[in-house]
Amino acid sequence: MGEAVDRLVAIAGGSAMRLDNPIQRFWRDLHIALGHGANVAEQIYQATGTVAFGGQLPANVRM
Numbered sequence: 001m002g003e004a005v006d007r008l009v010a011i012a013g014g015s016a017m018r019l020d021n022p023i024q025r026f027w028r029d030l031h032i033a034l035g036h037g038a039n040v041a042e043q044i045y046q047a048t049g050t051v052a053f054g055g056q057l058p059a060n061v062r063m
Contacts, residue, residue, distance in 0.1 A: 005030050 009016045009027050016023040037043065047061050 002030055002034055 005027050009023060012021075012023055015021060016027070018024060033039070043061075047057055050057055
């Protein structure tokens with residue numbers, strides 16, 4: 001999905017990043033979503049395994 005939006009931006013040119021262009025909103029929303037903690041599988045696996053085996057999660061991890 002990310003590659004498709006990045007490709008669209010590349011094809012659209014510099015005007016794609018203008019604030020009045022909806023393409024910039026799609027690009028921005030997608031990249032923010034991809035950076036969300038839920039999209040980092042290794043951390044989720046580690047937290048799940050820790051809880052499953054009775055360990056304590058660090059204070060900054062919420063499940």
